[in-house]
Amino acid sequence: MTPFTIQLTFQGDLSFFLKSKEPRLERQLTERTSVKDVIEACGVPHTEIDLILVSDQPVDFAFVIGGQCEIDIHPVAQNSVTLFPEHRLQMRNIRKFAADGHLGKLVRDLRLLGIDVAYDREAEDRQLIRVAGENRALLTRDRRLLMHAAVRHGYYLRSQNPLEQTVAMLRRFDLGPVVAPFSRCLRCNASLEPAEKENVLGQLGPLTKIYYNQFRRCRGCGQVYWSGSHFKKLQKRIETIRSLLGGRNAA
Numbered sequence: 001m002t003p004f005t006i007q008l009t010f011q012g013d014l015s016f017f018l019k020s021k022e023p024r025l026e027r028q029l030t031e032r033t034s035v036k037d038v039i040e041a042c043g044v045p046h047t048e049i050d051l052i053l054v055s056d057q058p059v060d061f062a063f064v065i066g067g068q069c070e071i072d073i074h075p076v077a078q079n080s081v082t083l084f085p086e087h088r089l090q091m092r093n094i095r096k097f098a099a100d101g102h103l104g105k106l107v108r109d110l111r112l113l114g115i116d117v118a119y120d121r122e123a124e125d126r127q128l129i130r131v132a133g134e135n136r137a138l139l140t141r142d143r144r145l146l147m148h149a150a151v152r153h154g155y156y157l158r159s160q161n162p163l164e165q166t167v168a169m170l171r172r173f174d175l176g177p178v179v180a181p182f183s184r185c186l187r188c189n190a191s192l193e194p195a196e197k198e199n200v201l202g203q204l205g206p207l208t209k210i211y212y213n214q215f216r217r218c219r220g221c222g223q224v225y226w227s228g229s230h231f232k233k234l235q236k237r238i239e240t241i242r243s244l245l246g247g248r249n250a251a
Contacts, residue, residue, distance in 0.1 A: 003030045004068045008042065012075040016158060017044040017143065029065065036061035039073055045146035047138070047154035050076040050090045051083065058087035078171060094153055094173055098131040100140040105162035106169070109241065111189060112234060113170075114180030118189060139169065167244045176245055181238050182216070182225070190220025200224045 008025045015023040025042060035054065036046050051074035052059050065071075074083070076090050098118040099107050107119045117139075118131050125142075129150050132138035138154035140146060146154045155172050157165045170176060183192055195217035201209060203224045212226045 001031055003028050005029075006038070006065060006068060007070045008039070008073065009071070010042075010044065010073050013158075014044055014048060014073060014075050017048070017156075018042060032064050032066045034061065035059060035063045035065055035071065038065060038071070040147045043143065044073070045143050045154070045156055047090070047146045047151060048075055048156060050074055050081075050088050052089070053084075058084045060087075060089065076172065091153060092174065094137045095175070095178060096134075096136045098128060098134075098136040098138050100128055100138070100142060100145070102141065103139060103157070103165070106139070106157070106165045108186055109162060109166040109237070110169070111184045111186050112181060112238065113166075113175075113241070114178070114183040115175060116184070116189065137173070163240065163244070166241055170241070170245055179242075182234075185218035185220060185223055185225075187223050188218060188221040190218050192216040192225060193219055195224065 005026060005028050008027065010018060010023045010025070015021050018025070027038065027042075029038070035052055039049065039052075040046060046061055052061070052063070053072040053074075054063060054065070055069050056072075081088060096116045096118075097110070101121045101123055104119070104121060107117050110117045118136060120127065123131070125145055128138060128140070128145065129148055132151050132154065138146060138151050139157060140154065141157050141160070143156055145151070146156055155169060157168065159165050159168060170179070184190070185192060193216060195215045197213055197215060200215050200217060203222075204212075208226065208228065212228065214226065216225045217223070218225075
């Protein structure tokens with residue numbers, strides 16, 4: 001097959017993933033290749049891409065490039081979509097997630113806000129991919145993991161700061177409307193339910209038995225929660241996240 005040249009333009013913040021950081025690239029191909037493989041060979045995971053235009057026409061990841069063309073690659077929009085809305089590649093209503101083992105602080109923040117996040121600090125890549133296949137979006141800083149063909153949805157966290165990661169992730173998946181603080185277990189991710197004091201006395205310390213009367217218990221692991229001395233610190237964390245979510249300070 002005669003070699004041919006393609007032009008790729010990465011829109012928005014997708015140049016973050018490119019070695020040159022320049023949004024426009026030129027590549028020479030010697031065989032028919034899927035547009036997904038071409039884009040990911042540039043370093044951009046398919047989970048970060050919401051729209052692909054080949055010669056101004058929308059295509060999906062399976063589209064095969066067989067000749068000279070221009071390709072425009074668009075990220076997930078943070079506002080309303082007006083360009084080819086019916087051809088967008090990423091779901092807008094994902095509410096369940098899986099996080100890799102390096103994101104423990106992010107997971108704690110998200111569970112504190114009531115977001116469903118599966119997490120195992122010791123999980124290997126194949127386990128993460130399997131869990132992500134259970135209608136969960138994969139959260140990671142490993143772009144090669146996001147490029148796996150079995151990973152349908154995910155998000156690469158640009159920042160290494162847990163607070164910035166939390167806000168960026170909430171924005172990416174538009175989770176603000178579903179935030180429900182103190183509704184999920186920080187330990188195992190199951191939901192919490194009200195618990196009568198007499199039913200949890202065996203799990204309480206002497207002072208807790210005296211000074212507290214309202215409790216919640218995890219439906220999964222049985223962990224008991226109450227508004228102890230740590231509660232104000234957690235509330236402050238939630239207020240900080242909400243403040244940043246409403247502003248423009250998150251990465």
